[in-house]
Amino acid sequence: MNISGNTILITGGSSGIGYEMAKEFLKKNNTVIITGRNDQKLQKVKNELKGVITINSDVSNANDIKKLYDQIAKDYPALNVLINNAGVMETINLQNHKLSPGELTKEIDINLKGTIWINDTFLPLLKKNKNAATVAVSSGLAFVPLAIAPVYCATKAALHSYSLSLREQLRNTDVKVFELAPPATATDLIKNFKESDLKDVTLMPVDKMVAAFLEGFANNKFEICPGQSSQLRFMSRFFPSFILKQLSKPVAAMHAN
Numbered sequence: 001m002n003i004s005g006n007t008i009l010i011t012g013g014s015s016g017i018g019y020e021m022a023k024e025f026l027k028k029n030n031t032v033i034i035t036g037r038n039d040q041k042l043q044k045v046k047n048e049l050k051g052v053i054t055i056n057s058d059v060s061n062a063n064d065i066k067k068l069y070d071q072i073a074k075d076y077p078a079l080n081v082l083i084n085n086a087g088v089m090e091t092i093n094l095q096n097h098k099l100s101p102g103e104l105t106k107e108i109d110i111n112l113k114g115t116i117w118i119n120d121t122f123l124p125l126l127k128k129n130k131n132a133a134t135v136a137v138s139s140g141l142a143f144v145p146l147a148i149a150p151v152y153c154a155t156k157a158a159l160h161s162y163s164l165s166l167r168e169q170l171r172n173t174d175v176k177v178f179e180l181a182p183p184a185t186a187t188d189l190i191k192n193f194k195e196s197d198l199k200d201v202t203l204m205p206v207d208k209m210v211a212a213f214l215e216g217f218a219n220n221k222f223e224i225c226p227g228q229s230s231q232l233r234f235m236s237r238f239f240p241s242f243i244l245k246q247l248s249k250p251v252a253a254m255h256a257n
């Protein structure tokens with residue numbers, strides 16, 4: 001992939017990985033559009049990143065996606081890179097929670113359905129443009145779950161599977177299908193985690209994670225697993241019970257609370 005001269009949509013670009021991607025892509029002479037649900041956060045990014053285009057849009061809302069598409073097709077018809085990055089993560093005690101059915105599966109709406117809906121809506125536009133790509137941001141936890149975040153990990157495993165299928169279905173097009181599976185990365189996503197949940201976890205700095213993504217993206221590496229994510233993938237293939245047990249240790253503390 002060329003990493004300059006693109007028109008790029010990054011969902012969830014108002015913090016963390018999406019923000020860092022926007023910053024780096026802007027430096028490399030790309031047109032960058034980011035989305036998020038919070039106007040204040042979007043305005044702050046607009047003040048910080050010169051040239052970024054911000055649009056308030058919720059990936060779990062089909063009307064928002066339609067409006068986003070209409071605006072981009074009209075104002076930025078050269079869109080050729082789509083980065084499905086928006087995501088949320090919750091720890092859920094499956095034996096003891098007060099979540100409504102909708103709250104219990106909110107991560108499916110945002111992380112999984114959001115990605116599928118956005119791809120479905122934007123694919124015709126991507127197919128019209130050269131050097132096109134869609135990227136799903138899954139997780140190292142797509143390969144083995146962190147048991148205290150059961151729905152989140154299920155969404156990421158599903159995104160991994162969906163990306164494999166999408167890649168096969170788009171082989172007869174010029175749209176490349178990438179999957180970025182980040183390891184635990186220092187962002188707001190995990191700011192509510194307890195220290196005990198992150199014991200034995202090394203957080204990757206977000207700039208290093210995004211640098212690894214850009215290198216993989218530039219070299220057409222379709223599954224990009226930076227840092228510990230590639231270890232999780234390896235362990236899940238060759239030592240699945242061992243690694244599941246390791247990542248299930250925080251369940252004991254969850255039950256104790």
Ligand SMILES: NC(=O)c1ccc[n+]([C@@H]2O[C@H](COP(=O)([O-])OP(=O)(O)OC[C@H]3O[C@@H](n4cnc5c(N)ncnc54)[C@H](OP(=O)(O)O)[C@@H]3O)[C@@H](O)[C@H]2O)c1
Binds near residue numbers: 016089137
């Ligand atoms: N950090 C990690 O350890 C890690 C590891 C593996 C994978 N990932 C994945 O990386 C992606 C980015 O996460 P991050 O770590 O950068 O977390 P983050 O700092 O919390 O960023 C998440 C971004 O998504 C946006 N967002 C959330 N729900 C949205 C929705 N319904 N519609 C549109 N935007 C939405 C947030 O903005 P608003 O809340 O304002 O909408 C924010 O801009 C996620 O898919 C996450 O699962 C992260």
